[in-house]
Amino acid sequence: GDIAKLTTKIDQAAARSTSLKADVVELQNELATLAKTQSEMDTIRTETHADYVQAKKDLELGLAGVRKALSVLRDYFAMKNEKAEEAFLQGGAGQPAAPAMFDKAGGAASSIVGILEQVESDFAKSLATEETEESDAADIYEKVTQENKISAASKEQDVKYKVKESTELDK
16 A cells, blocks of 8 residues: 555656656747847847937938028028118119019028928928837837846746756656
8 A cells, every 4th residue: 555655656746747847848948939039129129229320310410401501591581681672772773673572582582491491390200200219119128128037037937946846856
């Protein structure tokens, strides 16, 4: 009877040890998959961040250029209008009628400036969108990375304890 009890106990321990070893193999496979996934995420994150940095640089340069062009054009048309107004007030010979001169300069100025203001708005909107998307991507990456670290630590502890228990059962 004692031999039967001990044999049953040994068989149960062997079965439990085999089950634990299978669990360890499964956990190690999950850890390898998790490490591979994290590595791929790191690579993608690095690439998307580099793309963001370049896009931000390009958008900021474009925005600065448009703002400079707007400033130059506003100054130019303001100066042109002042000269035309002075000529009109002085009654210069051969000068076109003031309203026609003001209309031409004003129409061209408002048209060009309007287009550039729209371009400026588009650049600013694109820049804000890029910054928002980058911030969101960084937040998601950090969250998933943290979850992966927690999961990996948990699985590593499971592996450690299951290996220890199966070793004790094998003895």
